[in-house]
C-alpha cells in the first residue's frame with residue numbers, strides 16, 4: 001500500500017514536529033534532518049543507528065578519485081542577513097554550501113570552457129562563460145563527489161541547457177527571436193532523444209545538427225553523461241529536458257504576445273523552466289542510482305520539484321539586475337508579483353523570498369519524512385538535493401553572471 005502524497009498542511013505539521021523551538025528564528029540546517037551528507041563519501045545512515053548496531057550497517061562506497069578531506073560548510077550563504085551584501089536579495093531560508101573546493105571548481109570550469117570552445121558554444125564570448133564559473137556551481141552543488149570528470153559531465157549538460165535558453169529564448173544578443181523558438185526547440189529535442197531517421201535522410205540530419213552549436217553541445221554533453229548514467233537515469237534527464245523545453249516555449253509565447261502571467265501561472269511555469277534537469281543528476285554525479293520507480297513516486301516528485309522551483313527562484317532574485325539591463329521583456333517572480341499585487345519592487349522581492357522559503361521548508365519537511373522509510377539511495381538523493389540548494393544559492397551570490405561583471 002502506498003501512502004498518499006503529502007499536502008502543505010502535512011508538510012507544516014512535520015516541519016513543526018521536527019524543528020519547533022519556540023521563539024527561536026531558525027536558519028536552515030546544513031544537513032537535511034535525518035541525514036548526513038558527507039562532502040565526498042556518504043555518511044548517511046547506512047542501516048540501523050544507535051549503540052550496538054554498527055555490525056548491521058552497510059559500508060558506503062568511496063567515490064572514485066580517492067576523496068578529499070571534509071571541508072567545513074561555506075559560511076557566506078548561511079542566511080546571515082548582513083551577508084546579503086549589495087545584491088538586494090533578502091535573507092533566504094536555505095542551507096549553506098556543504099563544501100568549497102576552489103581548485104576542484106577551477107579545474108571543472110577550465111575544462112568546461114575548453115569544451116565550450118571545441119563545440120563552438122558562445123563563440124567570441126568564452127571569457128564570460130569562464131567568468132560565470134559554472135564549474136564552481138557544480139563543485140558547490142555536488143559535494144558528494146570530487147571526481148572532476150563526473151562534475152564536468154553534469155556541467156556540460158547544464159551549460160548546453162542554459163545555452164538553449166540564451167540562444168533561442170531570451171538573449172537577443174545571442175540571436176534569440178520569438179518566432180524561431182518553436183523551430184529551434186523542435187530541432188534541439190531530437191538531439192536529446194535521438195531521432196532515428198530512414199538511412200537516406202541521416203546525412204542531412206547530421207548536417208543540421210552540426211550547423212548549430214547548441215545542438216552540438218546538447219549531443220556532446222549527454223554523450224559524456226551517458227558514460228556515468230544508467231539508461232533509466234538518461235531517460236529521466238530526457239524527460240526533464242522535454243519539460244524544460246515546454247517551459248521555454250511558454251515563455252516565448254508570453255514574450256511574443258506581451259503577456260504578463262499571473263503569479264500562479266508563473267510559479268507553475270517556473271517548475272518546468274527550472275534547474276530540475278540539473279538537480280535530477282544528483283545521483284549520477286554522486287555515483288549511485290535512484291530507481292525510476294522511486295524517482296517517480298508522487299511524494300518524491302512533489303518534494304524534488306518544490307526544491308527545483310525554489311532553486312530557480314534564487315536565480316530570479318539574483319538575476320534581476322542582469323535582466324533589468326536586457327532590452328527585452330524579462331520574467332521573474334518579483335516582476336510578476338509587483339504587477340499582480342500592485343506593490344513596490346522591494347515588497348515584491350520580499351514576497352518572492354517568502355515564497356522561496358515556503359517551498360524550501362516544505363521540501364525539508366517532506367523529504368525528512370521520506371528519509372525515515374526510504375531506501376538508502378533515496379535518502380542519499382534527498383540529502384543531495386538539499387546540498388544542491390545550498391550550493392546553488394552560494395554560487396548565485398558570487399557568480400559574476402549576476403554580480404555585475
Ligand SMILES: CC(C)=CCC/C(C)=C(\C)COP(=O)(O)OP(=O)(O)O
Pocket residue numbers: 157158159161162165170244273274275276277278312315316319
Ligand atoms: C541549467 C538549466 C537547466 C537551466 C535551465 C533554466 C534556466 C535557464 C534557468 C533556471 C535560469 O533562468 P534564466 O532564464 O532567468 O537564466 P539567467 O538568469 O539568464 O541565468
